[in-house]
Every structure is written in C-alpha cells, then in structure tokens.
Amino acid sequence: xxxxxxxxxxxxxxxxxxxxxxxxxxxxxxxxxxxxxxxxxxxxxxxxxxxxxxxxxxxxxxxxxxxxxxxxxxxxxxxxxxxxxxxxxxxxxxxxxxxxxxxxxxxxxxxxxxxxxxxxxxxxxxx
Amino acid sequence: xxxxxxxxxxxxxxxxxxxxxxxxxxxxxxxxxxxxxxxxxxxxxxxxxxxxxxxxxxxxxxxxxxxxxxxxxxxxxxxxxxxxxxxxxxxxxxxxxxxxxxxxxxxxxxxxxxxxxxxxxxxxxxxxxxxxxxxxxxxxxxxxxxxxxxxxxxxxxxxxxxxxxxxxxxxxxxxxxxxxxxxxxxxxxxxxxxxxxxxxxxxxxxxxxxx
Numbered sequence: 020x021x022x023x024x025x026x027x028x029x030x031x032x033x034x035x036x037x038x039x040x041x042x043x044x045x046x047x048x049x050x051x052x053x054x055x056x057x058x059x060x061x062x063x064x065x066x067x068x069x070x071x072x073x074x075x076x077x078x079x080x081x082x083x084x085x086x087x088x089x090x091x092x093x094x095x096x097x098x099x100x101x102x103x104x105x106x107x108x109x110x111x112x113x114x115x116x117x118x119x120x121x122x123x124x125x126x127x128x129x130x131x132x133x134x135x136x137x138x139x140x141x142x143x144x145x146x
Numbered sequence: 147x148x149x150x151x152x153x154x155x156x157x158x159x160x161x162x163x164x165x166x167x168x169x170x171x172x173x174x175x176x177x178x179x180x181x182x183x184x185x186x187x188x189x190x191x192x193x194x195x196x197x198x199x200x201x202x203x204x205x206x207x208x209x210x211x212x213x214x215x216x217x218x219x220x221x222x223x224x225x226x227x228x229x230x231x232x233x234x235x236x237x238x239x240x241x242x243x244x245x246x247x248x249x250x251x252x253x254x255x256x257x258x259x260x261x262x263x264x265x266x267x268x269x270x271x272x273x274x275x276x277x278x279x280x281x282x283x284x285x286x287x288x289x290x291x292x293x294x295x296x297x298x299x300x301x302x303x304x305x306x307x308x309x310x311x312x313x314x315x316x317x318x319x320x321x322x323x324x325x326x327x328x329x330x331x332x333x334x335x336x337x338x339x340x341x342x343x344x345x346x347x348x349x350x351x352x353x354x355x356x357x
Contacts (some may be wrong), residue, residue: 025180028188029259029277036195044193052188053177060173073165077173138162 023114024055031055034112038088055114065137075137082134086127089113093120186278194277195306196228196313217304221329230312233297233326235334241295242268242340253293255286257300257311258332268299268335269343269352276311283318290320302331 024031032051041047058081064074089111096107105121113123181187188194225232233241246252247270254271256263263273272289274282290296296315300307312325328335336342342353 025184026186028181028184028186029194029275032188032194032277044195045190048188048190048192048194052181052190053174056177056180057173059180060176061169064169064172070165070168072162073167073169076162076166077169 022055022059024051024112025059028052028055031112034110038092038112040088071141072138075134075141078134079131079138082127082131085113086124086131089120089123089127093124188277195310196317218329221306221309221327224306224309225312225327225329228309228313229316229322230309231323231326233328235328235330235338237326238297238328238330238335239340241297246294250289250292252295253289253297255290255296255298255311255315256332257298257307262301262332264345266336266342266344266353267332267347269341270348271299271343272347274298274311274315276307276314279314287315287318287320290315293324295324295326296320297326297328299328299331299335302329302333302335305331 028051031054032047035041035050036047041050061074061077061081064070065078092109092111093104093107096109097104100107105119107120108117109120110117111123115123222232241247241252242254244252247254254268255274256267256271257274257276258267259275259277260273263271267273272282272286274286296312298308298312298315300311308327308329308331312327316322316325343349344351344353
C-alpha cells in the first residue's frame with residue numbers, strides 16, 4: 020500500500036488534507052512525504068523477520084490512530100449523505116483507492132490483530 | 147503484556163524498545179532519503195494549498211450530492227479573496243473561439259497531473275501540475291507573461307488545484323487580474339461537448355465532439 024502512495028505523493032497529500040485534522044502546511048507535507056516510505060520500511064522489517072516485535076509495535080501505533088481517523092471521517096460522510104454506515108465509500112488514503120468503510124475497517128482490524136499477535140509472540144526465536 | 151508472559155520480562159521489554167528504535171530510525175532515514183531522491187518527492191517548505199481555503203468538501207466522488215453548488219460558491223469566495231478572477235463557462239467558450247488564443251494571447255493552463263492531462267485536455271492547454279511547480283515554471287511562466295488572459299482549470303467540482311496553480315503563478319509575478327480560474331474544469335468542459343486534445347500539448351489528436 021505504501022508503494023502506491025510513494026508513487027503518487029501529491030494524491031496522498033490531497034487525501035490526508037481532506038481529513039481536516041492537520042492544518043499546518045509543513046506537517047501536512049511531512050506526513051504525505053514520509054509516511055508512505057516509513058510504512059514500506061516497517062513492512063520490510065516484518066517481511067524480513069528482523070526486529071519483528073518492534074516493527075509490530077510501530078505498526079500498531081500507526082494503525083490504531085489511522086483507523087480512528089478513517090472511522091471519524093466515515094461517520095461524518097454517513098451523517099452528510101444520510102446513508103447507512105456500510106454504504107459509505109471513499110478513498111481513505113490507504114493506498115487501495117475507494118473502498119467501502121466496513122471492508123476497510125475489517126481489514127484494519129485484521130492488521131491490528133496480526134500486529135498484536137506478532138508483538139506478543141513474534142520475537143520468541145530472536146529473543 | 148509480553149513482559150508479563152516472559153520470564154525475562156524487563157529484558158524483553160528493553161529488547162522491544164530497542165527494536166522500536168531501530169525500526170523508527172531506519173524508517174525515518176528511508177523516508178527522508180526516499181522523498182529526497184524521488185522525482186515525485188514533496189517539498190517540505192512549500193504550502194501546496196496557498197489559498198486561504200480549508201480542506202475541500204468531505205465527500206469526493208462518493209455520490210452525486212448537493213455539494214456541487216456549495217463547492218462552486220466556496221471556490222468563488224476563495225478565488226476572490228486570493229485576488230484572482232473567476233471565469234464562467236460562457237466566457238471560457240468565447241475565449242476558446244477567440245483568434246487571440248492561437249497567437250498565445252489567451253492561454254489555458256491545466257492544473258491536473260500529467261496522466262490526466264495526457265488522457266485529455268483543452269486543446270493547446272499548458273500542463274502545470276501545482277505539486278511539481280519547478281518542473282513546469284520554465285515553460286509556463288513565459289507563456290503566461292506573454293498572455294493577456296490566462297484560464298486555469300483542473301477537474302472541476304470540489305477540485306481546488308486550479309486555485310493553487312493560479313495562486314502559485316500569481317506568486318511568481320503573473321498579475322492576478324489576468325488569471326482566471328475556471329471552476330467547472332475539465333468535467334464541465336467535456337459534458338458540454340467541447341473538443342478535447344489527447345497526448346502532449348498541440349498533439350493534434352482531437353477527440354471528436356459528441357453533442
């Protein structure tokens with residue numbers, strides 16, 4: 020997912036701006052410029068099996084607030100359009116384009132569970 | 147949780163913290179380097195949204211809603227407060243038909259990205275992606291200096307890249323009174339059956355007009 024955002028940082032910048040959570044240009048630019056690369060680096064650690072529990076903890080620290088922000092925006096869209104929650108569809112900036120919110124949250128839930136699992140058990144061999 | 151389930155809880159905790167540090171520092175280094183080396187990297191010292199505008203409407207292409215009207219009204223206010231002009235569809239049509247356009251005295255500036263531009267743009271329009279301004283300034287600025295009227299457009303709807311592009315051009319010295327933001331953008335242009343050029347500027351590949 021990070022690779023898609025790395026290829027189109029301007030698009031990612033526009034999307035995270037729509038969350039209306041960050042108003043300082045420099046912070047917004049830094050988030051859009053660095054976050055995708057940071058995600059890729061984190062993913063590489065996990066795939067390579069190096070510093071697995073550390074990478075899992077960092078993933079958790081990223082995933083939980085991201086999911087909360089996505090949920091917050093989805094609720095705002097739901098309220099604006101007066102549609103059911105699962106009918107809400109938008110590009111959350113997750114790198115997968117427009118997606119239905121319930122599916123996205125399910126995906127994030129699975130990722131959070133996997134990260135938590137890795138944090139709890141992933142480092143046994145190396146430890 | 148991990149330290150509690152591990153006999154060497156403290157050392158396991160320290161190990162995790164060391165790993166977190168390793169991942170964070172490496173990630174940050176990769177991020178700094180990656181953004182620096184990428185041709186599409188963002189500048190951290192630039193405000194890519196130089197207008198006074200807040201974030202665009204919440205809903206973007208989610209569904210056709212009543213937000214179109216409010217987006218147009220919002221754009222009009224922002225254009226005015228940025229010291230720019232707002233162009234109507236009728237004005238755009240007249241300028242497109244004006245012979246001065248062929249002499250470069252009336253120019254169209256496309257503020258979308260290269261991919262969208264190549265898929266179709268207003269014939270003869272200059273590409274100016276406001277997220278990579280340095281790449282386009284050398285060609286677009288002289289064209290703007292030579293022009294009497296400049297029309298800047300993007301997708302239309304709640305897209306405000308045309309406003310960002312026009313503001314950037316104003317910042318490099320193009321007078322605001324000849325910078326016109328076409329809010330309807332490419333979306334309106336195409337739905338009103340106007341000619342569309344594909345490929346690079348002046349490619350001559352014109353899509354047939356569908357009434």
